[in-house]
Amino acid sequence: MRRIAVINQKGGVGKTTTTANLGAAQARAGGRVLLVDLDPQAHLSLYFGVEVADDRDSIYDVLSSSVPLDSVALDVGTNVSLIPADIDLAGAEAELVSVTGREVLLREALEPVNGDYDCLLIDCPPSLGVLTINALAAVDEILIPLQAHFLALQGLGRLLETVTLVRQRINPRLIVGGIVLCMHESTTRLAGEVVEDLKTFLDAARGTNQPWSEARLYETVIRRNIKLAESASFGQTVFDYAPRSNGAIDYQRLAAEIFAKRKPV
Amino acid sequence: MRRIAVINQKGGVGKTTTTANLGAAQARAGGRVLLVDLDPQAHLSLYFGVEVADDRDSIYDVLSSSVPLDSVALDVGTNVSLIPADIDLAGAEAELVSVTGREVLLREALEPVNGDYDCLLIDCPPSLGVLTINALAAVDEILIPLQAHFLALQGLGRLLETVTLVRQRINPRLIVGGIVLCMHESTTRLAGEVVEDLKTFLDAARGTNQPWSEARLYETVIRRNIKLAESASFGQTVFDYAPRSNGAIDYQRLAAEIFAKRKPV
């Protein structure tokens, strides 16, 4: 099972949109996909039109009361299962502070289902708190959605520091799989500058033992496309809502690139 | 002093861009402006080209060790002072958990400077944790930057619940001043739908005793404009970087609308 955390503490860069549509693209290609919503905003759940009723369990109950993960899984499309979030998750940060092994609760919960899926994607909140650490401990690689803007680039160093620490102390397999440019407007000068900065940074890491030494800046970019924002309001992925749009084409291509047999960098 | 928290737990909707440029617009109109960076990403500080050196104090030290606020204030432009953030702030959430009165630390720190400025703007992180509660306890009104997208609209209810609780338990003066549409693309159908939803929601609250009963959807919208994203990369506000751009025009208008003598709704 390919296990990927979709992560960037910068807000609004396309994490949820990428998790939903990359997952859907991989499912269309025949992969059995598990999506986990780890954001108290529960936007990935909303994206699939899911709102967890008060008397039902969500990822919060899996983490805080060891409810089995597969008992909260929902079937949200062909080959796609979702572990939904709800607002209770907002309390997890403070509630888990003194729980032993609080950082590996998700990894423990996922163990029983490892063989049931081909791919796991975790949508993370815009922070580097205990929920995001749980995601980093539970996966083998991270995918960083990035908007080619100045502010969005600044946080990258901090994110990579956190990945290095988690790899050193909790999850020795963790690597940076790659960076995908989202909401991309390739004609702007700013986008060009940011892309150059990124390439220089990644090239400088080749051959080192940093967790991002083999990270790639994916060739597929996700263009700005209003259909991607609209699809969420219908509780549909872009493939159901606007299958011939740039959004659908880009996420299809991204899935092909990410899930192709990995060539050496 | 007009005290405003710029807040929305949805990520990437224009909080930092609004705090920086609205503050600059008001300063250009002659107001003495104090900006506070309350986000561990420290993007407001970056926007003004400020990076706090390891041996200097920031808002973190004000909250955690009662360092006087005016001792960390930086002059970042005519009539504009900034209380910068740094990465230490990321630890505040966990560190303040058991501090007595942790939610009013910022309010207490601001008291000595209340008379020195005409306007206070606080840039909040994309969450509703203890830092954001500190901002809500310290101001009289909130300004909600909102992108007219489905996911961004969903979180509004949760934000208003938090405002209601803070008003009830900590800050009885707290109201919702208004909502400003950011990165606005008025020609999209989605934007039109979201705006209708907002107006209906706000109209329904008129005459009630909800904290948003007098909230307005500001007539000024901030159009999507790449100059706003570029200006951050030069450490300049849009007025210094591109004074004739839509970004400069829109924030100038917004300042005039927000800081005009308030007419009854």
Ligand SMILES: Nc1ncnc2c1ncn2[C@@H]1O[C@H](COP(=O)(O)OP(=O)(O)OP(=O)(O)O)[C@@H](O)[C@H]1O
């Ligand atoms: N390629 C795109 N083109 C246009 N709009 C997009 C695109 N990708 C995402 N969006 C929209 O931009 C907004 C931000 O995207 P999204 O919510 O996926 O980001 P996020 O990183 O998950 O945000 P958060 O930090 O709040 O979790 C959403 O309203 C989404 O619909």
Ligand SMILES: Nc1ncnc2c1ncn2[C@@H]1O[C@H](COP(=O)(O)OP(=O)(O)OP(=O)(O)O)[C@@H](O)[C@H]1O
């Ligand atoms: N009106 C606009 N037109 C174009 N780009 C914009 C506009 N407003 C903000 N931006 C850009 O969009 C991105 C998100 O804006 P910003 O960082 O201000 O949002 P935020 O709500 O503060 O994000 P966070 O939740 O991470 O704190 C930034 O790269 C910014 O430069």
Ligand SMILES: [Mg+2]
């Ligand atoms: Mg999200």
Ligand SMILES: [Mg+2]
């Ligand atoms: Mg910000």
